[in-house]
Structure formats: structure tokens, C-alpha cells
Amino acid sequence: MESAIKQISRSVYAMIGPQGSTNFGIVKGSDGSAALIDADIRRIDDIEEALQLTGCSKISYLIDTHEHFDHTSANFYFSQRGIPVVASAGCAAAMRDEGGPDFERMMKPVPELYERFPGLCLTLPDVVFRDSTKIALPGVTLHLKYCAENGHSHSRGDTTIFFEEEEVFIAGDLLYTEVHPVTFFGNIPNWLTALKSLLKSHYKQLLPGHGPAVEGEQAGKAYFKKMYDYLEDFHGRLVEVKAGRQNAEDVARHMLSGTYASFGKTRMVQRNINHFLTGRWF
């Protein structure tokens, strides 16, 4: 299945991942140069095709919204081509501290990529910022903001991007739309705090890390609120399970029914629960 390319504003194209897989963004400057937002080596052919179809003459920056493999595994590919990789210091630190084993684990099902891209390895960003930074292309100003509350929300690197001229907000994995989120690398209470600030942000178009793009601030707010309510509900129930007052099967059933029944990536629910119960306590 190929990702669908959706033009979400005059200069922004989103590669919407099939079945809730990762979204990538292309922001194109008036001279044809572009900033690419997130890139997964497993989907590099789709990405290259999208860059061609959208008429990008060169990539000036690759921006990582956070450290997870599905957002950063093509850092090596673009870095080898001399393209600077921009990310938060939190993202770089997380990759440095924990990225190696994760990279190996995620590559296990696709060993052929090591042959196709000799030397392929975890590649840290080489342009790092702490709280915020600005990236400019002709006609494009991107404001990058570190949003991992207390250093850890969905991930340790969570960064949002606001494209000033066309009022497009790119939320990374702080927001999932219409799909179950991956919560097991995250700290849900901190994530909830981060979402409270995001509820106040302004934009005309909104791109989540996974799931369909959203048009308009009002619809966007509703999605942020939905994400907030989902995480609050889920976390509250997990705490009850941990305390022995609810059982995990009931929580799984609840998260797959009612308002959540239409969400994609249903397999994430059980994985999130298992990780929460057996892993670190957030």
C-alpha cells in the first residue's frame, strides 16, 4: 500500500501513511527547495517519489519531530547526501541513549535494507536546538518548538512545527487522528499536560504524526481534545488495573468500543496495556 500525497496548503504536502502508519511532511520553498519532516527508511521509495511528484528541486533540511524509528530511520540516507538533520536536544539525547537497540530491533524484519544502503545505521541529528528554533527557506518560515513536557511526553524529543506563512501546524506524534496511539514509550501524565497547551494553538491546517490531516482550527481542537480524553481515560483505567481494581481484559474491551470503536491500528491497544503493566511505571 502506498501513502497518499495530500496537498494541505499552497506549499505543504503530507504523505499520509497507509493504515495509520507514519505521516511525512514536505514544505516547499518558492525556489523549489524543501524541508522534509520525518522519514522512514522502509518507505524511502515513496518519499523519493513524493519529492519528485511535488517538484522539489532539493532538500535543504530534514526535520525529526521525535526519536522513534518510523520518524528518523532515514536520517542516514539523507545525511549521506549532505542534508542537515534538525531535531531537539531531547530527541538527539534519546537516540544517543536508547536508539541503538531500538534501531536493530526495528531493522530485524527488513535486513535487505542493510544491503541496499551499505553502512545504514542509527544516525543522530546534526543540527540540535534546545527549546525552539526557526528554519527558513524562500517564502517559508518554520517555527520548531520542543514540547515534551518535563522532558518526556509521547517521547523525549517531541517537537511541533508551525509554518508561519500558511498557518500549518505539524504536531508530530503528540497527536494521532482516527487511530490508536502508541503510548508505551511515553509518559501519559506529561503528554496530557503538553496537550493542554496544544489545545490553545492557532492554525488553519493541522497534520498529526499518524492519521488523516485536519482542516480548520475548530476541527483541530476537537481532535486534540479527543486525544486528551482518550489518554486520560486510558491512563485512569491502567492505574486501576495496576491497583488490582480493574482487569486488563476489560480495559482492552473498553478501549476498542464506544467512541474508540472506529479507530484504526487496534493492535496497539493490547501492546500499550502490556507495556504499561510490565514496563516502567508512568
Ligand SMILES: [Zn+2]
Ligand atoms: Zn510515529
